[in-house]
Amino acid sequence: MKIEQFRKISDFEWVIETDAQAGMRVPVVVYTSERMLRDALMDRSIEQAMNAAALPGLVGNICVMPDVHQGYGFPIGGVAAADFESGVISPGAIGYDINCGVRLLCSTIPYAEAQHSIQDFTIALYQACPSGVGSSGIVRLGFKDLRKICEEGSQWALKNGYATTQDLLTTEDGGCISGADPDAASSRAFERGADQPGSLGAGNHFIEVDLVAQIYDEPAARVMGIRQGNIALQIHSGSRGFGHQICTDFVQQFQAAARKYHIELPDRELVCAPLQSPEGKQYLAAMRCAANYAFCNRQLLAFSARRVFEQFFPGQHLLNVYDLAHNIGKIETHQVGKKFLKVCVHRKGATRAFGPGHPDQPQQFQKSGQPVLVPGSMGTESWVLAGTQTAMEKSFGSCSHGAGRVLSRTQAKKQIHGDRLRAQLMAEGIYIQAGSLSGLAEEAPQAYKDIHEVIACIEGADLGRRVARLTPLAVIKG
């Protein structure tokens, strides 16, 4: 694919029409700058978006975010909406880490008062929030409680003293998606999930201590509880082995289902089943279990982090700003052309970004639009945005989920030494607590796109509006 084959709508909107590749059912729209689009064309992400356009029953466009990069079938930073009655659901277009997402908490303590304790606080956080390969969580649950988490998500945490009502009010879907059926998930998923609630995991998951460096939209920041100069905390994790197993099970099962329903796709990882088929309904019910597990997992991590915070900073509080999913399939209603359609929105490495007035978001964000959390790479800034009406009209209420990778893990490890990187970040005043130095190198800032360019593209396309900028003080990597 060459840039000349795109139809330029604006400086931040590029279209690939359906005649560009056989089998495309809807166009692909890429929301990015020309420079970043040229970068995206260096890997197979755009090709993957065009392949995804072959999924049956899609409506509107495949939407591609500025942080797009190559995934394993569906691009990371991609959004696809399938008609609820005639469309399909694709586990690979949601991802193995179902409801991988981000939570932001903002404190009442100014940096000036906390700065001397940041390192010790981070060490204590590292000890209190289990992280790394195969880590067990802060709670070990029996089968009965695990089923409850599947059905209730963060409501289970509330009932068991791990959450506040305010936490749930500031979590996407209140931390619980209805329609989850534990019987739809395999016994192996339960086995893998039993000891992991309240664990961070490894890879790109992190806990980051931040400083709220700048506020851009004071009324929105006030509503979100973000105060300039204060300490904040981000938690990035998902559904751990429970979600991985559910996706694994259904990608495998759907290989036969796709044949049964005569669905032909350019890449078998896009395998899918009709939403109204028994197979599609079973996956949706199991996927929702994993989504609820992930909401509860981040809630438990927040509980643990909050306990450490209150020990270090007595009398201060760590308040939930928002918790959202960026790997998920959601049944939502969107306007497509002149019609309002019930669709399954697949967001793979993309965040919900509902604009002002949308009923499916907490009451306090009705005027501002929902908080959109866009973490930068380790060592770079993160952003809090607000959802916009344009996102509702153009991207099924979706926005970028992060900076987006630009270097492969192999290249990153060749170019960057974990120990040197840690020393460099420490010299910049960012304290690093990592389980693996090679893992640290893979997640180096140089391996990611420039977050400022990503944010500029989001604003240029009007998919999000700047509310606040966070700078990192300490990072915990699994």
Place this chain on the structure above:
Amino acid sequence: MDAKGPFSGFSEVPHTADIAIDVYAPDLPGLFRAAAMGLYHILGIRKGTGEPESVHFSIEEIDEESLLVSFLNELLYYANKGQVAEDSDINITGRSLEADLNLLATIAQEKEIKAATFNNLKIARKHDGLRARIVFDI
């Protein structure tokens, strides 16, 4: 698990977000063993000592590629339990696989893999044997 026979093995291939390997072997069981070696290499597994546990499993899928993904995800399941296959006996007939594994406890694992994927997966038959590229979600 060691690759058996000549001209079998794996090599890592750059991938933006995840990790991919090219695997090659003269025959299908060899290809599966080479893929298993690649998987364990990415995981950075270190074997412990002690009495191995014998495990038998069988898989039926719609084709060879599905068998390969299912086999690797089965090994990942054991790796997540802290077990690594030291040796294996793999028999593939049509769309069925029978495997006997000797599992040792792991003492260390560097990386987490979420799953083996079907991304553009095709087992190709070349003049010198079989080849496939496997993408793992990290």
